[in-house]
Amino acid sequence: MKKGKATIHDIAEKLNTTASTVSRALNNNPRISDATKKQVLKMAKQLNYQPNNIASALRSGKSKLIGVVVPTANRNFFSSVVRGIEEIANNLNYKVIISQSYEEYDKEVDTIETLLSARVDGIIASIGKNTENFEHFQKVLDKGIPLVLFDRITDHLEVSQVVIDDYYGAYQTVQHLIKQGCKRIVHFTSPKKINIYKERLRGYEDALKENGIPFDPLLIEESNMQLEDGRQSMQHILDKKIHFDAVFSASDYAVMGAIQVLKEHHVRIPQDVKLAGFGNEPFTTFSDPSITTVDQKSIPMGRVTAETFFDLLKSGTNSVPQKTVLKPELIIRQSSQSPEEYKTLNFDQNDLTNSSY
Amino acid sequence: MKKGKATIHDIAEKLNTTASTVSRALNNNPRISDATKKQVLKMAKQLNYQPNNIASALRSGKSKLIGVVVPTANRNFFSSVVRGIEEIANNLNYKVIISQSYEEYDKEVDTIETLLSARVDGIIASIGKNTENFEHFQKVLDKGIPLVLFDRITDHLEVSQVVIDDYYGAYQTVQHLIKQGCKRIVHFTSPKKINIYKERLRGYEDALKENGIPFDPLLIEESNMQLEDGRQSMQHILDKKIHFDAVFSASDYAVMGAIQVLKEHHVRIPQDVKLAGFGNEPFTTFSDPSITTVDQKSIPMGRVTAETFFDLLKSGTNSVPQKTVLKPELIIRQSSQSPEEYKTLNFDQNDLTNSSY
DNA sequence: ATATAATATGCAATCGATTGTACAAATAAT
DNA sequence: ATTATTTGTACAATCGATTGCATATTATAT
Known part of the structure; x- marks a missing residue:
């Protein structure tokens, strides 16, 4: 009409x-x-x-769009952070463009380029695992465009950041395992020494030290920490007949893989080996056994990140970069302690062929 | 500088x-x-x-942005479809704005509004469960803005659609369960009779009919089909001592819940009860037992959806709406048949307190 | 050499909203 | 009544790229 x-x-x-x-x-x-x-x-x-927002954006120079770059939206943690960001942003009448880098450096660079040419008013990002060069982010800063990083950050940029205390989360978890009587704790970490894995490793080391438990490099398994990697790491430990009584994985996925392998070898969890992951992915609650893990406070992190971002947007780029650290929460589940009903399950114990642990 | x-x-x-x-x-x-x-x-x-894309968009009327509305990005299926869409779109130099409706009608309406005022060149959407009024989509069509729906569709709109053959997927699954010897198959479905659940129910019914198995309303459990709902449904069936030997759930989450409850009652899977879900969520591979399910061909669906969209964009709105139906794939895992290693696991059978199945 | 066609570039309007400045009307002050 | 002040609107430039049309240049045909 x-x-x-x-x-x-x-x-x-x-x-x-x-x-x-x-x-x-x-x-x-x-x-x-x-x-x-x-x-x-x-x-x-x-x-x-x-x-017509386009016309308005052209004239005013403000698009009311903010770009959010995540490695993958298909991870509870990231999608929850995004949700937190959206909440705040929408309230302020800003729209969020989500872009995924898929952990690929080239994609990440591309995506930043794309967001810039879409003339977003600012960018919120979590850095991909394989990114070691930060020029694309520096470019954003140089243009005076507000930038905030969360979770996966870097020291190579003078930029506002929001993270959880990975060190603390890891420390608490390992303390917990030790209190459960564990002394030989395997740690799954990444060869990519990005901040989160470095910190988690540090927490692991300090908790051991504090309890007079020697650090044993044989117990450190490096991998990409997906499910399959977790399987291989676990298998590797078993194959080498390394004595261990617990696993602390920097990733929930890897710990899931480890559990599978242990089950296949009829190792009882948590009686023989206790395990804990990191991230509180949904499947950790409904895995069997349910998995002890560290919750990363994703929604609050999203909110705080957005608030930091909008502060920056208001104050202009002259403001000093802020670093916010949120406390994570250790969530203790079956995999690291023995609840009653579990003890009655009576897995067949004759099948324990591997006696090295 | x-x-x-x-x-x-x-x-x-x-x-x-x-x-x-x-x-x-x-x-x-x-x-x-x-x-x-x-x-x-x-x-x-x-x-x-x-x-400056903004200036270009203003003058040319083309923003090179396409809006994608999904109930939640935090679901393997949706994020994979988005990935497929992005692939095609990026190749054509279009950017994708992902918006989440969180299954809320109001949010969905809002989101469409937002995308329109961001002047996207078109919209790709999957409808939220609670949406029963489609005016917001009709408005998009009325404005002559290309719209394509995928997976969660409706007959109330004259619009291009891409779906999988939910009927076929369900039919195949139930046939499979019947071939495994099952005759009393519980079906988890949704009270919201959106297309996908209607079709899956129809497939269930037809498979039964074809095998001369009577349809029993007692075996139908309606819920929102999240994990907790699946638990309740299963518990409900057990409480009522309804005889059954299989569960076909229209959602992987619900079947996961059912498995938990069955395990708690020391019901052996798959020996006593066989189960199958729908969606091929990642956790179905690493659940214990792994879960038979239907893969929804998410990446191809994304690609096809994007192609349909760009066809529409080129041809203008005068073109006749197209409906594309993709074949899903039944993926048979432990939960519905007994692989060798599983038989040797020897769960304690003395604990079978519930003898009603 | 002149007309015709083909090729390459410039001019100027345009997309729709924003905003500094000018101006008119209304009100207040003297 | 006259000037000063406030209040409400209008004018016109602007954001940066696109595009129909005009024009200049070169190549081809006659």
Whole structure:
């Protein structure tokens, strides 16, 4: 029916006024009388007017878009952070463009480029595992475009950051395992020494030290820490007949793999070996046994990240980079302690062929 | 160092030519000589020129943005579809804005509004469970903006759609369970009779009929089909001492819950009860036992959806809506048949307190 | 050599909203 | 009543790229 979309000019014409007045009225500019505002609003509704954000963005230089770069949206942690960010952003009338880097450096660079040319007002990002060069982020900073990093951060940039205390989370977890009587604790970590894995390793080491348990490099398994990697790491430990009584994995996925392998070898969990992961992925609750893990406070992290971002947006780039550290929470489940019903399950113990642990 | 970003005017000035020539050169317009093009490209690089998509969008009416609405990005299926869409879109130099409706009707309406005012060139969506009114989508169609629906569709709109053959997937699964000897097959479905659940139920019914097995309403459990719902449904069946030997759930999450409850009652899987889900969520591979399920061909679905979308974009809205149906794939795992190693696990059978199945 | 066609480039309007400045009307101050 | 002040609107430039049309240049045909 109606032809092209209505513009402020159409509204102005109908009202025998000008576009500038209409614009100001719509933006609730104090210089416009209430009477005119009311008229304009009414006519806008009548004409089914929808503001053209593109035009507005061009003129004002503000797109009201913010780009969020995550390694993958398909991870509870990241999608929850995004949800937290969206919450805040939408309240402020900003829209969020989610881009995935898929842990690929090239994709990440591309994606930043894309967001910049989409003229986002700022960028929130978590760095991919394989990123070792940060020029693309530096470029963002150089252009004076607000940038906030969360979780996967780097020291190579002067930028606001929001992280959890990975050190503390790991430390608490290992302390817990030790309290459960474990002394030979395997640690799954990544060869990529990005901040989160470095910190978790440090927490592991310090907890051992504090309890007078010697650090044994044989207990450290490096991998990409997906499920399959966890399987291989576990298998590797078993094959080498390394004595161990617990596993602390920097990733929930890897610990899941380890559990599978242990089960296949009829190792009892948690009686013979206790395990803990990191991340509180949903499957850790419904795995059998359920998995002790560290919750990363994803939604709060999203909110805090967004708040940091909007502070930055307001204050301009001159403000000093802020680093916020959130406390993670250790969530103790079956895999690291023996609840009653579990003890009654009575797995067949004759099948314990591997006696090295 | 460099002040404001370079524009085509800056390039033109340096080259002693005009913005229009530069614009055409950058867009590889055949009316510009190769020599000039080369010069322009070189100068663009030199000035670190970055096209202003906003300006381009305003003038051309094409934002090169496409909006994708999913109930939640935090589901393997949806994030994979998005990945498929991105693949195609990025190749064509389009960017994807992902929006999540979180299965909330209001959010969905809002999100569509937001995308429209961001002036996306079109929308790809999967409808939330609670959406029963489709005016917001109709509005998109009325504006002549390309719209394609995938997976969660509706008959209330004349719109291009991409789905898998849910009927076929369910039918195959139930046939499989019957071949395994099952005759009393519980079905978990949703009270929301959206297309996918209707079709899966139909497949279930037809498979039974074809095998001369009577349909028993007592075996149908309706819920929201999250993990907890699956637990409750299973518990409900057990409490009512309804005889059954299999569960076919329209959701992987619900079947996971069912498995937990069955285990708690020391029901042996798959010896006593066989189970199958739908969706091929990652956890179905590493659950114990691993879960038979239906793969929804998410990446291909994403690709096909994107292709359908871009066809529509090219041909204009006058083209007839297309419906594409992809074949899903039944993936048989431990939960529905007895592999060798499983038989040797020897769960304690004395604990079978519930003898009603 | 002149007309015709083909090729390459420039001019200027345009997309729709924003905003600094100018101006008119209304109100207040003298 | 006249000037000063406030209040409300209008004018016109602007953001940066695109594009129909005009024009200049070169190549081809006659």
